[in-house]
Amino acid sequence: MxxxxxxxxxxxxxxxxxxxxxxxxxxxxxxxxxxxxxxxxxxxxxxxxxxxxxxxxxxxxxxxxxxxxxxxxxxxxxxxxxxxxxxxxxxxxxxxxxxLDVHPELGNNAQLAKRLGMTLTRGLEPWDPRSVAMVGKLAEPISGEAFAAQIEAVLQRKPLHISNQRKIHKVGICTGGGQSYLGLAAEQGLDAFVSGEISENTVHTAREMQIDYFAAGHHATERYGVQALGEWLAEQHQLDVRFIDVDNPV
Structure with missing residues (x-):
């Protein structure tokens, strides 16, 4: 080609x-x-x-x-x-x-949500059809500790969890450096938000707006979109595609 x-x-x-x-x-x-x-x-x-x-x-x-x-x-x-x-x-x-972040099937958000058992329902920014952050639901409410364990099992990386001791059902998600969307997620009544990174002010926002936050790693949360895209190319266009994961602790 x-x-x-x-x-x-x-x-x-x-x-x-x-x-x-x-x-x-x-x-x-x-x-x-x-x-x-x-x-x-x-x-x-x-x-x-x-x-x-x-x-x-x-x-x-x-x-x-x-x-x-x-x-x-x-x-x-x-x-x-x-x-x-x-x-x-x-x-x-x-x-x-x-x-690649926002594609509804192959995107980073969609691929991570699928692995975490979330069903995506809409964009966090309803005015933007290409919202970088998404909103989804778990099949049933679970504790924050259980959801943290689920994230760790999927990503093979322990997330940093800012807990408010609440049940997690409605979840916002933005892979990579999406921590700035936390306030918007809280304003919309979500129980938790998952992203890759965390900033100093993220902790205070999560505590004061009563929303759980999971920082699961920028690299770790963005491994799956490019893998899915490569698999799509191999299947649809008969290309020889190999994913190589260069480890990154961030």
Whole structure:
């Protein structure tokens, strides 16, 4: 498959042109024209690039790519080494940020919710059809401690739990760095909110607005969208796709 055709397929399936994002979505670094072997991962770090080179991949597909808003434009140091490795080995780099967070089937939110036994019902921001945060329900109310144990079993990572000793049924979710949505979730009467990261003020918001908060890890909560997208490409377009998890404790 041609690299530009693959980009068109991904753009169309993820509706990437509908998003105003913090980075470019799509083909970020152009490599060889023909793509058959793809390595997927969460972040286009040097370790993932090195693994892709070892696997003789034609392309890398990630959630966190390059060229973020407000980052330095100069190509030096770490950025030079990453780009040099991709260009030397003629490897394409595709990245999808917000489009991969919110896709109703393959997205990070949808995939994590599925693993946690949640049924998603609507966006947390009802005025935005592409709300980054979602609202869902568990099959039945459970304690915060039981839900924390469920998260740990799924992610193989103990979440930081700010508890208010309440039953958990209606849950907000935003993978990655979504802690800023906690107040909105509390205002809508949700029992809990799940995200990846936590800030100092998140603790006080959770306590004072009486909503449980689960910080389950940015990397850990965003492993599943790119895996699902890669599996979709393999099934629908007969591409050779391999997910590689570069461990990240954050």
């Amino acid at each position: 041609k690299n530009t055709r693959l980009e068109n397929i991904l753009n169309q399936h993820l509706d990437s042109f509908k998003f105003k994002d913090y980075c470019p979505n799509g083909l970020q670094v152009e490599g060889r024209e023909s793509v058959q072997c793809i390595v997927t991962g969460v972040t286009a770090c040097q370790a993932l690039i090195d693994q892709a080179i070892a696997h003789k991949a034609d392309a890398i597909l990630v959630h966190h790519g390059f060229f973020w808003k407000n980052e330095a434009a100069v190509v030096t140091g770490m950025k030079r080494r990453r780009l040099q490795a991709l260009l030397k080995h003629d490897i394409n780099l595709y990245a999808y940020h917000l489009p």
